[in-house]
Amino acid sequence: MEQQIRCIGCGAIIQSEDETKPGYAPKSVLEKEEIICQRCFRLKHYNEVQDIPLTDDDFLKILHRIGQSEALVVKIVDIFDFNGSWLPGLHRFAVNNPILLVGNKVDLLPKSVKYPKLIHWMKQTANDLGLKPVDICLVSAVKGIGMAKVMEAIETYRFGKDVYVVGCTNVGKSTFINRLIEEATGKGNVITTSYFPGTTLDIIEIPFDDGATLYDTPGIINHHQMAHFVDKKDLKIITPKREIHPRVYQLNERQTLFFGGLARLDYIKGGRRSFVCYFSNELLIHRTKLEKADALYASQLGELLSPPNRHYAEQFPPLEAHTFTIKERKTDIVFSGLGWVTCNEPGAQVTAYAPKGVDILIRKSLI
Ligand code: GDP
Structure with a gap:
C-alpha cells in the first residue's frame, strides 16, 4: 500500500489533485523529504491565510471547542449573501460567549x-434567527472600509x-x-498554526499584545449557494466585484424576468408594479411574457439565457418553482448567493425559480 505523506505544518494528508482541499501541494514539491502543504507554505512565508473548507462534522467539533472556551466570537457574514452565509446554530454552541457580528x-x-x-436591519434579522450579537460592524475587507472600527470593537468586547x-x-x-x-502589526511572521483536536485541520493563531490569541477557524461550506451550480468562468459573472447598480423593471401581470438562465421570476398577479433587481452588474436580465417563458428557456438556455454557458447548459439542473404572495411592503425575494429582487408594495403574487438546492426566501427588504 502506498504510504500516506503528511504535511509537516498542519498534519493534513498531502495530495496534488485539488487545490481547494486540505493538504494540497503541487507535484513539483512531492520529491522533497519534508513536505509542507501550499496553505502552510503561504502562511509561513507570507503570513497569508487561505481558507480551506471543512466538513460539517469537523465544524461541529470546532463549535464545541468554542463553547468550552471563554472568548469573543467574531462571526463574519457576506452582506450580499446574508442568509446563505449565516451559519445557523452558532449561538447555541457559543453558549455564554459574546458574538460580534461583522457584515463584509x-x-x-x-x-x-x-x-x-x-x-x-442586521440586528433585527439576527434576532429573528435567534442571535443577539453584542455589536454589529460593517466592513469591506478588500477595500479596508470599517477595519479600524471592527478592531476597536474586538478590543472592547474581548475583555482581555x-x-x-x-x-x-x-x-x-x-x-x-x-x-x-496588516493593520494591526505591519510586520511579518506573526502567525502560527496549531491543531484543532480531533480534526485534520489546523487553526491559525494570531497573538495579541496581552498574551491572548485570535484564532482563525477554517470556513464551513455554504451548501445552498448558486456557486455550486456554475463553472469558474460563470462564477466570475455572477459574483459582483463592484458596487451593484439596482435595475428597475415595471412589470405587468404575467411577465417573467430571467436572471441569465440561472433563476427566474414570474409576476403572476397584482397590477402593474415595479421590481428592483440587485444582482451582479454583469448578469443579464431578460424580460419576456409568461406564456413564452418556458419555450424561451428550452431553446435559449446557454445562449441568450446565460450563464450557465453553452458547455454547461446540458448538465444544468431543472429549475424548481417556489410560489409567494408578498404580504408586506418592501420585501426581498432572495435567490441564495445570486442576488435579490425588491418588491416595494404588498399584494403581488409571484413564482420564483432556481435549481433544486438553491434556497429562495423572502425577507424584509435589506435596502
Ligand atoms: P474566505 O473563503 O471566507 O476566506 O474568503 P476569501 O477571503 O477567499 O474571499 C472570497 C471572495 O470574496 C474573493 O473573491 C474575495 O476577493 C472576495 N472578497 C473578500 N472580501 C471582500 C470585500 O470586502 N468586498 C468584495 N467585493 N469582495 C470581497
Missing part, C-alpha cells in the same frame, strides 16, 4: 445605502480574552484576517 463586502451595496439603517473568527467559505474571512494582520 459592504462595498457591493449602492452608495445610497445608509449604514445605521443596514445595521438596524481570546477571540475566535468564524464564517462560511467565501464570506471573505481570509481577506479579513489578512487585512487585520
Whole structure:
C-alpha cells in the first residue's frame, strides 16, 4: 500500500489533485523529504491565510471547542449573501460567549445605502434567527472600509480574552484576517498554526499584545449557494466585484424576468408594479411574457439565457418553482448567493425559480 505523506505544518494528508482541499501541494514539491502543504507554505512565508473548507462534522467539533472556551466570537457574514452565509446554530454552541457580528463586502451595496439603517436591519434579522450579537460592524475587507472600527470593537468586547473568527467559505474571512494582520502589526511572521483536536485541520493563531490569541477557524461550506451550480468562468459573472447598480423593471401581470438562465421570476398577479433587481452588474436580465417563458428557456438556455454557458447548459439542473404572495411592503425575494429582487408594495403574487438546492426566501427588504 502506498504510504500516506503528511504535511509537516498542519498534519493534513498531502495530495496534488485539488487545490481547494486540505493538504494540497503541487507535484513539483512531492520529491522533497519534508513536505509542507501550499496553505502552510503561504502562511509561513507570507503570513497569508487561505481558507480551506471543512466538513460539517469537523465544524461541529470546532463549535464545541468554542463553547468550552471563554472568548469573543467574531462571526463574519457576506452582506450580499446574508442568509446563505449565516451559519445557523452558532449561538447555541457559543453558549455564554459574546458574538460580534461583522457584515463584509459592504462595498457591493449602492452608495445610497445608509449604514445605521443596514445595521438596524442586521440586528433585527439576527434576532429573528435567534442571535443577539453584542455589536454589529460593517466592513469591506478588500477595500479596508470599517477595519479600524471592527478592531476597536474586538478590543472592547474581548475583555482581555481570546477571540475566535468564524464564517462560511467565501464570506471573505481570509481577506479579513489578512487585512487585520496588516493593520494591526505591519510586520511579518506573526502567525502560527496549531491543531484543532480531533480534526485534520489546523487553526491559525494570531497573538495579541496581552498574551491572548485570535484564532482563525477554517470556513464551513455554504451548501445552498448558486456557486455550486456554475463553472469558474460563470462564477466570475455572477459574483459582483463592484458596487451593484439596482435595475428597475415595471412589470405587468404575467411577465417573467430571467436572471441569465440561472433563476427566474414570474409576476403572476397584482397590477402593474415595479421590481428592483440587485444582482451582479454583469448578469443579464431578460424580460419576456409568461406564456413564452418556458419555450424561451428550452431553446435559449446557454445562449441568450446565460450563464450557465453553452458547455454547461446540458448538465444544468431543472429549475424548481417556489410560489409567494408578498404580504408586506418592501420585501426581498432572495435567490441564495445570486442576488435579490425588491418588491416595494404588498399584494403581488409571484413564482420564483432556481435549481433544486438553491434556497429562495423572502425577507424584509435589506435596502
Ligand atoms: P474566505 O473563503 O471566507 O476566506 O474568503 P476569501 O477571503 O477567499 O474571499 C472570497 C471572495 O470574496 C474573493 O473573491 C474575495 O476577493 C472576495 N472578497 C473578500 N472580501 C471582500 C470585500 O470586502 N468586498 C468584495 N467585493 N469582495 C470581497
